Amino acid sequence: MSANAHGHTTAAWTGVVVSFVGFCLAAWGMVQPIPMVVVIGLVVAAAGAVVGKLMSAAGFGKKPSTHAVAATAKETAGSSVSV
Template identity: 65%
Template sequence: MSGSAHGHTTAAWTGVGISFIGFMVSGVAMVVPSPVLVIVGLVVAAVGPLVGKAMSVAGYGKKPSTHTTIPVVQKTPVSSGVSS
């Protein structure tokens, strides 16, 4: 995946960061019994992908590929020279 720069954009980092903060708030709220804070954290976590997608649409995501594809060459199998 690193060859295609998957997730290496401002939109991806922001969306994941917001979701991470939401899950952290929910996790702390479960230890400190606070149902309202758990719900707030989960709502924040659910907003993360929406913000990431909105930023991607706004131009902070991966740029469309402009290079042409290279045709795949079929390789012929090489025999070992041993007959069966």
């Protein structure tokens, strides 16, 4: 799994950190009986996924592999041959 750099991007780390902070905030709000803090924490945790996806779209995510592009091009070229 580590060979393909799964999750080793700025977008992935930022999304995880934002979600972690949100879950910690929600957990603290559950221990202290403050329902509004729990809701805010869960919203922040969900925002972590959105932040990660937006950063990935902005170019901070994993770059496309040249091997995957070459394999896709080879499959496409092979399937267009008619008999």
